[in-house]
Amino acid sequence: xxxxxxxxxxxxxxxxxxxxxxxxxxxxxxxxxxxxxxxxxxxxxxxxxxxxxxxxxxxxxxxxxxxxxxxxxxxxxxxxxxxxxxxxxxxxxx
Numbered sequence: 782x783x784x785x786x787x788x789x790x791x792x793x794x795x796x797x798x799x800x801x802x803x804x805x806x807x808x809x810x811x812x813x814x815x816x817x818x819x820x821x822x823x824x825x826x827x828x829x830x831x832x833x834x835x836x837x838x839x840x841x842x843x844x845x846x847x848x849x850x851x852x853x854x855x856x857x858x859x860x861x862x863x864x865x866x867x868x869x870x871x872x873x874x875x
Contacts, residue, residue, distance in 0.1 A: 792825040797869040799835065799862055803845070811842045815861060817869065835865050 797819055804812045814837045818829040838858070844850050 790825065794820065794823055794825055794827060795870065796820050796823055798829065799865050800829065801862065805842065809842050810839050811845055812837050812839050813858065815865060836861060
């Protein structure tokens with residue numbers, strides 16, 4: 782099996798983005814958190830700073846660790862991430 786060929790990274794990054802993190806909250810639960818971040822430099826080697834809390838969702842830790850969330854859960858997370866990125870960029874900039 783061959784790995785996919787990706788074009789070289791041009792090292793350019795936007796000034797706004799979304800950080801996704803996972804926090805163990807105890808009791809068999811964890812929380813996936815989406816925060817907006819901002820950068821002063823549009824390059825790969827940059828420092829991202831917290832800008833705004835976007836959303837979070839509490840999930841079952843066992844299901845998360847086994848990568849056994851429902852298709853709807855995975856789809857919802859992907860939609861939330863993409864919707865936020867589009868909102869941050871403005872629809873005409875992508």
